[in-house]
Amino acid sequence: MADKLEPEQLRTYFALMESVSLLQHEVERHLRSEGDLSYVQFQLLARLAGAQRKLTMTELADGVVLSRSGLTHQAFLLGQAGLVERTADPDDHRSTLVEITEAGLSKFAAVLPGHVQVAKDLLFDQLTQDDVKSLGDMMTRVRDHMRARPPRSAATRKRRTPKALEN
Template identity: 70%
Template structure:
């Protein structure tokens, strides 16, 4: 690898700090969600998206939570078995499956959300000043938008099997 291909020390340090912070935050959030709601982080993301919209297609959910189609189908099946969502055909598009959050799913989100907010506030926001929060929000929005400029995973062609 040539020097042109390598990250310079500031980039490498920033990358590792970001990845470690994300891992630490995600671990703490997952512990809280398991303890208070017996949910995985992905299941919470699905329910939180549905709590806001009430009903989404599987494709909209996959794009919103950045998760594989097969993994999403499996997670939606677990949530359906637990009575937290229902799945059915879309009246507008016979190829689409609609996922709807149930009253039980809404209640579970309402039960775990206060603890989730507490963990996020304590670990992510408490060490930041108002200016830091603005700067971080601006930076992460630009990074996210840059990454999302690529076609969504649900629209990407599947790789042929060898």
């Protein structure tokens, strides 16, 4: 049947998902203990630090694959902690711009070495250089295929029917 995974595909799928879960759990544990950050907050700081410019909330949401409401909440928390600043976009008043602060850059720099060490210990130390290249090539191809679909921010939102109108 075309709608079933072959045994090797199923084995590979579950090995990938379990590996990602185990790695993400350990990364999250490190980020919480060393920086009082969630994995998503770290991703947002990393994206902003790497961009070296203000990003729109939509760019951030698409970059870290997060819902609009989830991003709004996380950006609010990071803003409260003084790690990011949000401002209205002077060119598009419907958009909000986000930039990392000096405190955010410092926090990111403080947790990055431990984050790298977790990735080395759990993932890269188990692989040869050829393995790393092959895995990187494969995952880039898969990611690019997935990213070719419209971003989550472009999806229309389902409107909720008020409970009073449901009956």
